[in-house]
Each structure stands twice: as structure tokens, then as C-alpha cells.
Amino acid sequence: MSELRVKNLRREFGSVVALQDMSFEVAEGEFFCLLGPSSSGKTTTLRAISGLEDLEQGVISFDGQDVTNAPVQNRGMSMIFQTFALYSHMSVEANLAHPLQRDGISQSEIKKRVGDVAELLRVSHTLKRKPTTLSGGEQQRVAIGRAIVRRPKLLLLDEPLTNLDAKLRHEMRAEFKRLHRELGMTMLYATPDQLEALTMGQRVGVIENGKVVTVGTPRDLYCAPDNLYVARMVGSPPINILPAAAVRNDQFQLSFLQSSLEISSAPDGKKLAIGLRPHDLVLAESDITGGVRFSVKIKLTEPLGDVTVFDLAAQGADLKMVLREEVAAQYDVGDEIEVAFDPKNLHFFDHAGGQRLSKE
Amino acid sequence: MTKRYREIGKAGWSYTLITSLVGLIYFSPVLWIILTSFKTRTDALAVPPKLFFTPTLDNFASVFYRSSITTGTSQATDMALYFFNSIFIAGTSVGLALIVGTLAAYAFSRYPLRGNDTYLFIILTTRMMPPIVVIIPIFLMFRLSGLAGSYWGIILLYTAFNIPFSVWLVKSFFDELNPEIEDAARMDGASEGRVFFRFCIPQILAGLSATFVFGLILTWNEFLFALLLTGVETRTVPVAMARTLGGEVGVDYGLLAAIVTLFLLPIFFVTFLLQNQLLRGVTFGTVKK
Numbered sequence: 001m002s003e004l005r006v007k008n009l010r011r012e013f014g015s016v017v018a019l020q021d022m023s024f025e026v027a028e029g030e031f032f033c034l035l036g037p038s039s040s041g042k043t044t045t046l047r048a049i050s051g052l053e054d055l056e057q058g059v060i061s062f063d064g065q066d067v068t069n070a071p072v073q074n075r076g077m078s079m080i081f082q083t084f085a086l087y088s089h090m091s092v093e094a095n096l097a098h099p100l101q102r103d104g105i106s107q108s109e110i111k112k113r114v115g116d117v118a119e120l121l122r123v124s125h126t127l128k129r130k131p132t133t134l135s136g137g138e139q140q141r142v143a144i145g146r147a148i149v150r151r152p153k154l155l156l157l158d159e160p161l162t163n164l165d166a167k168l169r170h171e172m173r174a175e176f177k178r179l180h181r182e183l184g185m186t187m188l189y190a191t192p193d194q195l196e197a198l199t200m201g202q203r204v205g206v207i208e209n210g211k212v213v214t215v216g217t218p219r220d221l222y223c224a225p226d227n228l229y230v231a232r233m234v235g236s237p238p239i240n241i242l243p244a245a246a247v248r249n250d251q252f253q254l255s256f257l258q259s260s261l262e263i264s265s266a267p268d269g270k271k272l273a274i275g276l277r278p279h280d281l282v283l284a285e286s287d288i289t290g291g292v293r294f295s296v297k298i299k300l301t302e303p304l305g306d307v308t309v310f311d312l313a314a315q316g317a318d319l320k321m322v323l324r325e326e327v328a329a330q331y332d333v334g335d336e337i338e339v340a341f342d343p344k345n346l347h348f349f350d351h352a353g354g355q356r357l358s359k360e
Numbered sequence: 361m362t363k364r365y366r367e368i369g370k371a372g373w374s375y376t377l378i379t380s381l382v383g384l385i386y387f388s389p390v391l392w393i394i395l396t397s398f399k400t401r402t403d404a405l406a407v408p409p410k411l412f413f414t415p416t417l418d419n420f421a422s423v424f425y426r427s428s429i430t431t432g433t434s435q436a437t438d439m440a441l442y443f444f445n446s447i448f449i450a451g452t453s454v455g456l457a458l459i460v461g462t463l464a465a466y467a468f469s470r471y472p473l474r475g476n477d478t479y480l481f482i483i484l485t486t487r488m489m490p491p492i493v494v495i496i497p498i499f500l501m502f503r504l505s506g507l508a509g510s511y512w513g514i515i516l517l518y519t520a521f522n523i524p525f526s527v528w529l530v531k532s533f534f535d536e537l538n539p540e541i542e543d544a545a546r547m548d549g550a551s552e553g554r555v556f557f558r559f560c561i562p563q564i565l566a567g568l569s570a571t572f573v574f575g576l577i578l579t580w581n582e583f584l585f586a587l588l589l590t591g592v593e594t595r596t597v598p599v600a601m602a603r604t605l606g607g608e609v610g611v612d613y614g615l616l617a618a619i620v621t622l623f624l625l626p627i628f629f630v631t632f633l634l635q636n637q638l639l640r641g642v643t644f645g646t647v648k649k
Contacts, residue, residue, distance in 0.1 A: 052543050073549040085540035089562040102549035146548070 003028045004049065004154060004186065009058035011044055011210075018044040019210040022058070026154075026188055031180045033197040034190040035233060036207030042190035043082075044210070046156045049188070050079050063153060073102070078147035079156040082163065084139050086131035092118075092142050093127040099150040117145040120182075137168045141175075148183060157189040161196060173199055194234050198222065206230045224347075228354035231275045231347055237309050237320045240281070242274045243351065255316030256294050261343055273354070275347035278309065281321040284338035291340040298335050301328065312339070390624070396617035404613040419618035439619070441593075442600040446580065447626060449511065449596060453518035454575040458568065460519070461526025466556060468527065469534035470542075480531070483524045491521070491584060502589055509591025517585060522575045529574070533567035534560065566640035573631055573638060580627055597623050 009022035019041045026032040034042050047053035049060055051072035060068045067075050078099070087095050096114045105113075118124040121141040126134055131142060140160065147155055157176075161169045177200055180187055191197055197204045198218040205212045206221065206229070214226040218234075225231035231239050246252045252272055253260040284293045296319065300311035308328035312319040321339065323331075331337060348357040371379075396404050398415035425434045468476060498517065499508070507513030537560060545559045546552075561568075583598040590596060601619050605611055631638065 047543075050543075050547060052546065072546045077547070079544070079547050081540040081544060083538055083540050085538060085544040087541060087545070087559060098545070098550075099548040146544070150548075 003063070004188065005059075005061045006045070006049065007059045007061075009045065009048055009060070010056045011041075011048060011053060012056055017210055019048070019055075019058075021211055022207075024205045024212045024215055026186060029184050029186055031177075031187045031189065031200055031202045033201030033204045034188065034207055034212075035194060035197040035201075035204050036190075036192065037233075038192055040207045041210035042192070042207055043158050045207075046079065046158050046188065046190055049154075050077055050156055051075055052079075075154075076152055077154040077156060078150060078152035079158065080143050080147045080160045082159040084131075084143040084160075084163070086139060086142055086146070088130065088132050090130075091127065092123065092129055092131060092134070095131060095142055096127075096145050096149055099146060103150070113149055117149045120179075121145045136164050137171065140164060140168070140172060144175075144179070148179070148185070151183075152185065154186045154188065157187060159191055160189075161191070161193070169196075176200055194236060198234065204234075206233055224356070225275075226356050228273055228275070228349040231349070235277060237278045237322065239347070240276045240278060240317075240319045242276065242317050242319075244272045244274050246270045246272060256296075256314035257292065261292065261346075271351035272357070273349040273351045275349060276319070276341055276345065278320040278322045280345035281319060281339055281341050283323070283327070284340040286327075291342045293338055293340045295336055295338050298331060298333050298337065301331075301333060303328070312337075393617045393620050394624075396613055397621040399614055399617075401612065401614055404617070419614040420622070422615055423618050423622060438595075439597075439600065442595050442597050443622070445511075445590070445594055446597040446623075449514055449518065449594070450576055450579040453515045454522055454572060454579055456515070456519045457522030457526045457575060458530075458572055461523050461571070462530050462561075462568065464523070464527045465530035465534055466560065469531050470539075480528070483527055486521075487524050495584065495588065498585070499588055508589055509594060511594050514586065514589050514594060514596075517589065518579050518582065522579060525575060525578075526571055529571045530564070530567065533564040537563055566637040569634040569637035573634055576630060577627060 004026040006025070007023050009019045010017070011019040022041065022045055024032075024034075034045060036042050044053055048055055048058075049062075051067070051070060055068065058068070059066060062075065062077070087098065090098070093114060096117055097110050100110045100113060114127075115124070118127055121144055123134075123138055123141050123145060126138055126142070131139055134142065140163075143160070160176075161172055164172060173196060176187075176189070180200075189196070189200060198221070201218060203215055203217055204221055205215045207213070208229050214221065214230045216226070221230055221234045225234060228241070232241070242254055244252045244254050251260040251262050252274075254274070282291075284291075294314060296312040296314045298310055299313050299318075302309040302311070303325065305325065307322050307324055310321045310323060310328070310331075312321060319339075349355065350357055395411075397419050398417070399410070399413055400416055400418070403410050403413045423439050424437055426437055427434050468480060473479060502508035502513055502517075505513075507516070541563070542555050542559055545555050550558065581598060582596075583602070586596045586599050587602070590599060597619065601616065601623070604616055604619065
């Protein structure tokens, strides 16, 4: 039972609190992602779990044992670092063999396991070379190989794709999923990139200021974010946030709409933040029947190939929407268009606290 | 990133010519001395100086053997001993300073104390005044402790002089390293000692070589303390060189030049051996890793 429980971690660097009350659990064999912006405490969390970082407070238990104060080497974990951290003065083969050398494994067994891992990661042809002579993708795979060669029970990954170009990132995402399926080890993956978290994580924990604020499946986070912060973190292009106030007990007014809309759960006068995913905003004439319609002006277009992101100016609000390329091609900057959304797709949050307000 | 550097030799003739001219100007005093060491006394003193002459090895022979004026027999000088002294004293003290300095630099870099920078500053203050300021107290201390004239005395002194320099330089090399490599080694099961010796040191070998050579050059040429604190048995070459100047028969420039030429050789040799490392060492951290 190699599950990981992290409870109430606290870590300070001088006057800066890196982790405060950080708690979450990772099930055995799970691919768990920690998603948060830079300096939100992802790396510190991973380092604390691995034992590289001391803690002011908190308990880490792994595999049914309290490992909070266990030595780094005895935790049965491996880590892949953002910079890959390959031993540049050693050959690839020596890099891969190094984790095995302390366990009293015979030379022939080491050679066999290094060979196996190299084959699994398709770096067999580089074994005699120095890491600095490899391409970024190969270096990354060697780093993975070094981390898994000892067959750790938990693999920690600290933004492993940050230093790669976009194409390689795409390939490596698939590679990580493949490895997870083939090796079945528990993986804890820290990333600032919502795309990585959503595509790879079975569950995602969203970090804000050294604390996990939400844990959920990628679908939960996208479709029903718990709070404004999560709604903003997840989804690309980012969610449109519209400030509004509940005018009466069950109604609210958006600046660019003539009529007010209904909401059941907001008390009178409460300030709201209303979220609308760019994908839920559509062209009025073609894509929706009914819904709430209003006109906007196109400020900017960002063609992404298959789709184009439109930056729109509505009265008192800036919005983004996504259109398929062939549709988008009919419009240009400066055009006025009629757009619409289904009120069912709105997300309601408390403006001050950011919590989700349920809507029925 | 596009490569900013073209192949060697692509700079063109004009740049190459200018560079070699400047190089020649820098090298000319050394060249002068080397040429003089192969000249006879007459050639050495000739005005205008001779560029073409019949070379002789007499000067080099008389560095180590000198014929006595009275008896006419050949007699060994102590120069061989002085060369040994120079090599032994400089090598040992710079080596010791490098060992101590590297350990200290690692500690300063990886386990910073409260007020780390203050300590580093204090270490550096010892290099802020001219050494001559401390010569009298040091001379008295050496006299009292009996270190004057001994190998260990002068080695200790040079080591102490070289440590601040080593600490600062080597610390900058450690600071440049990616600490995640050390963390990776720890997670792989390496002990702290292993992390230091097997992972940190190999990465900064170039820097260590550069530090060694710079220290060696400084120590090799040191004259003031050597003059006052070495004895007959522990005299170094710079001191011995100065003593040949004070002969009763005038200055023998050929002999002097021969000593200097021989004196240059070990440094040339070490620098040549380490030149690849040196170049990497002085440019450490200035290029993208």
C-alpha cells in the first residue's frame, strides 16, 4: 500500500511562508498533479516529500509509515528535476547505474537493468555518451530513466517539461502517461501548466500560496470549479470573469445586458463574479437557439491554426471566445457581432471570497 | 540560439596581424630575457642589442656549475636546491590552500552561516593591505616561534596568503553549480561526502585548475617574504636571483637571464598542461549551461 498522505505541512524561508497547512493524499498507483503558478509552493512540497527540505511542521506518511524525518535515501522515492540534473561528468550509462550502486546489486544485474530502462526509454544508443551531447528530449528521457531504474514506489516530477520546446512537451506528455500505465507506480507531478495537469493527472490538486485549495478530477475542475481561483487556473483561454451584483434576491444584472438574469442562491445586494468559459460563448445566429444574446465588437484575433481566439469588447466587459477557423475567417477586427450564451453554462462565485455559489 | 562564433582563422588577416603584434609587444620582455640567456657576455651588453648572434649554453651551465677563479675547478652552485625549494614551497602551499579553500568554499556556498557574507568579507580584508604592512610582526612571530628559515614556516605563510583567494574563487565556482544535481545524487543514495567528492568536485575541476595556476604564479614570484623568512637551506629562486646581482665583478646578465628562463619553465609547463581547463575555468559560468 504505497499511498502518500501529506498533512499540514508548513515551511518558511525567512519571512516568506512557502507552505502553509499543505494537505493532500495520493492513492496507490495514482497519477496526481499539483497545479499552481510559479512560487506557489509546488517545488517545496515535492522537496519536502522527498526529504530534501526540512519542515517547520506537518506529517508525511508514505506506504503506511511516518517518513517525516526519514533520511532522503530511505524513502523509496525518486525525483525528476526541472533542470534534469544529469551528472554531466558521467556517461549516460553511469548516470543510469548510479541509483543502483548502493543497493549491493551485482554488476551484471545493474547492467541488465540499465539496459532495460534504456530500451524502455529509447536511449540505448546514447549509453556511452555524456549527457551534454544529447538533445533536450534525450536528456529528459535519461533523467526519467535514472529516476525509475531503482523502481521507486513514488515518482516525484518537478515541472519536468518546462525546459523543453512545445513539440517535445507534447511527446513527453504522452510518454509519461505511457510510463504510468506500464510501470504502475504512483506519480506526483508538479506543473504550472493547466494543460499538463488536465491531460495527465487522474486527479489534480490546485495550489494557491502554499496550500492545496481544491482537489478534483480534471473534469470536475473544468466543469464545476470550486472557486474563482481554480476557475481561472484551469482552462485555456482563461475563463471570462464578469463582475455583477444581485439586484434582487434572485436576480442579477450584467453590464452589457438589457434584462436581468435569475439566480437562486445569491442574497440581496451580494457582489458576484460570474464566470463564462470562452468555449461557451457562441455566435448568436448560427450556434444557439434562445440563450442570452448581446452584441460585441472584435478587438483582436489570435489565430491558433484550427481555432481562433477572439478578444471582444462588450459594454463594460472584455470577453474572449473561441471559434473554428473556417467560421472565424469571415470576421475581422472592428466587426460588430451578435453573440450568445446559455445561462446554464454560467459559473457563479462570491466576489469577495471567491467560493462557488451553487446554482439550480 | 545561433552560433556567434565562427571557425578559428575566420577573423581575417588584419585582425590576426594586429593581435599578433599586440601579443609580440606583451611577450617582448620575456623574449628579450630568453634571447639574452643564450648570449655571451659581450653580446648581452652590445649596443645596439643584437638580434642575431651565435647562441651559447654557457650561461645555463654556469647556473648550476661555476668555475672557481682561484683554483680553476668546476664547482656546483646551490641553484638546484633553490629550484627544488621554489617548486616544493610554492606547490605545497598552493595545494594546501586549495584543499582548505575548497572545503571552506563548499561550506560557505552550501551551508551559509548567519552573517555568511560578513565572514567572507573578513577573509578578504587580509588581502586589502600591501603585505609589507605585516612584515615586521610576522618576522617577529617567526623569530619567536622558530619558524624563520624553515620550510614549514614559509609554506604556512604562503598557504595563509593563498587561502582567501582560493575561498573566494572556488566559492564562485560552487555557486555556479546546479544544486539539483547534488539533490539528485542524494536521492540516489549518495552520502554527503560522496556528493562532495564524486559530484561537486568533478564539475569544478576546471575552476580548481585555474585557481591553482593563479595561486602558483603569485606564490612562485613572491620575493619579499621569501627574502626575510627563508634561510640558506630554504632559499627560493627569486631570492637567489637577487643575490647574483650583488657580485663583485658586476652584473652577469647572461647568467641572470638563464636563471629567469629556467625559472619560467615550470610555470609555462603547468599552465600548458592545464590550459584547456584554464580557459574553461576563467570563463566558468559565463556561458549557458
